[in-house]
Amino acid sequence: MKKIGFLSGMLVGAGVLYLLDPDRGRRRRARLRDRLVHGAHELKEVSGWLDTRSRHLRNRASGVLVEAGARLNREQVDDQEPCAGPAGNPALSRRYLGSV
Numbered sequence: 001m002k003k004i005g006f007l008s009g010m011l012v013g014a015g016v017l018y019l020l021d022p023d024r025g026r027r028r029r030a031r032l033r034d035r036l037v038h039g040a041h042e043l044k045e046v047s048g049w050l051d052t053r054s055r056h057l058r059n060r061a062s063g064v065l066v067e068a069g070a071r072l073n074r075e076q077v078d079d080q081e082p083c084a085g086p087a088g089n090p091a092l093s094r095r096y097l098g099s100v
Contacts, residue, residue, distance in 0.1 A: 019029055
């Protein structure tokens with residue numbers, strides 16, 4: 001356990017020296033900052049894509065469930081009986097016929 005702590009301390013120290021180097025440290029820090037900003041933008045883009053995709057899949061699953069329920073609950077329809085109007089809704093048919 002002590003060896004792991006010692007090695008971790010050495011790695012952190014080497015990283016600090018690498019970034020705070022008087023000759024090239026500024027450039028290294030700038031590159032690190034640019035990579036972190038780029039990574040954050042990529043992560044934001046991926047999360048937006050995942051959000052859109054999950055919303056799409058959720059809506060599709062909802063549609064499948066509605067269609068399955070409609071097929072299970074479908075009643076026998078007499079084809080000889082006249083249609084009740086637009087979309088089979090009597091209230092809409094009264095409005096529709098009243099406006100024509």
